[in-house]
Amino acid sequence: MTMANPPASAIVFAYHDVGVRCLRVLLDAGVEVPLVITHEDSPGENIWFASVAQVAAEHGLRCVAPSDAHTPELLAEAAASKPDFLFSFYYRHMLKAAWLNVPSRGAFNMHGSMLPQYRGRVPVNWAIIEGARETGATLHRMNEKPDNGAIVDQCAVPILGDDTASEVFGKVVTAAEIVLARSLPRMIDGTATERVQDLSQGRYYGGRKPEDGRIPSGAGAPQIHNLVRALAAPYPGAFCGFGGREIIFDRTRLFGASEANTDGALRLLCRDDALWLHAADGGMLQVLAAHDGDGPIDSAGFARRFGGRSSVSVDT
CATH class of the missing domain: 3.40.50.170 (Formyl transferase, N-terminal domain)
Structure with a gap:
């Protein structure tokens, strides 16, 4: 057998x-x-x-x-x-x-x-x-x-x-x-x-730390979009400072180039009841979800946080 x-x-x-x-x-x-x-x-x-x-x-x-x-x-x-x-x-x-x-x-x-x-x-x-x-x-x-x-x-x-x-x-x-x-x-x-x-x-x-999620102020729109989606929850998130607030970007959508970004600085905009990131290369990203220490940020929350302004530049 x-x-x-x-x-x-x-x-x-x-x-x-x-x-x-x-x-x-x-x-x-x-x-x-x-x-x-x-x-x-x-x-x-x-x-x-x-x-x-x-x-x-x-x-x-x-x-x-x-x-x-x-x-x-x-x-x-x-x-x-x-x-x-x-x-x-x-x-x-x-x-x-x-x-x-x-x-x-x-x-x-x-x-x-x-x-x-x-x-x-x-x-x-x-x-x-x-x-x-x-x-x-x-x-x-x-x-x-x-x-x-x-x-x-x-x-x-x-x-x-x-x-x-x-x-x-x-x-x-x-x-x-x-x-x-x-x-x-x-x-x-x-x-x-x-x-x-x-x-x-x-x-x-090599490995990555939460601080590595900081969005470079001179980054182009594709680079920002890739960083946001690579670090979206459950990961720590891609973030940047605007008006003294650290904002974490949870989801973005990449659009084509808009008007030239004359000052070359990353800007956060509120336009047509939507949030946008205007990148240093002139590219535009619609911000589909973002938050800070006070919670989610929409167009109304943007106005409250930034005193009614429609645009804020990245902190330097």
């Missing part, structure tokens, strides 16, 4: 929506998961995404959230389970060689771009900031350099001209699920192929 092959097993590092969906893909495929490593939610962060820890609990999986995953005890526990694979699905910390050497068949990461483009941090946000019209998800082999290893598979998604980062991220989550679901059988049976990245076709990007 021929014995069936034992199911594949994997150690899983996971967080965020990509972590949840990809963990579910593994479980649906019958992969044994002896250990899940995730993060504690930060008290100061807007937690708008699903919980890996909750999914692990629903399936009776051992799940830990260490401040340092590289402890000898945790590494020894993982090694004792003799996993075939290690997967990292939106886990926020780099894994050192000690972890990459634990699985017998390799360690793999799911990255939110079409590698080698947008390697590094917050790739969806960076893609929108730079006006990219496409991004996606890439499953690649891990090494000690970030987003550097050979590609197993990837799936592209479009970025529409008014898409926000959260809308694009939803597409990337689906792309990640597709990539893993169609790659996993080949990885398990040993027929998956990999291709080396041509790193000259992209570059590495």
Whole structure:
């Protein structure tokens, strides 16, 4: 009698929506998961995404959230389970060689771009900031350099001209699920192929802080529009000071050039019961939603905040 092959097993590092969906893909495929490593939610962060820890609990999986995953005890526990694979699905910390050497068949990461483009941090946000019209998800082999290893598979998604980062991220989550679901059988049976990245076709990007959302006073209309949609809620937002007030722009629509902006300064206008940004390049943006510390801003709110003026220039 021929014995069936034992199911594949994997150690899983996971967080965020990509972590949840990809963990579910593994479980649906019958992969044994002896250990899940995730993060504690930060008290100061807007937690708008699903919980890996909750999914692990629903399936009776051992799940830990260490401040340092590289402890000898945790590494020894993982090694004792003799996993075939290690997967990292939106886990926020780099894994050192000690972890990459634990699985017998390799360690793999799911990255939110079409590698080698947008390697590094917050790739969806960076893609929108730079006006990219496409991004996606890439499953690649891990090494000690970030987003550097050979590609197993990837799936592209479009970025529409008014898409926000959260809308694009939803597409990337689906792309990640597709990539893993169609790659996993080949990885398990040993027929998956990999291709080396041509790193000259992209570059590495660093993380972003809330202050990086400040709109440059000399920015053109397309640059402003991209920054607004890249940082719209649930992200901290693109903002600028007008009349001593810090205004956060939640949604804009890009229009063509209007009259020349003679002083070259970014201006906020109230015209025809609508709010507009007149950019330094003469381009116009309709402000569909904005707010400050006193709440949402519409045409009536603009008049109250700025003493009946119809136009205010950016603070310098």
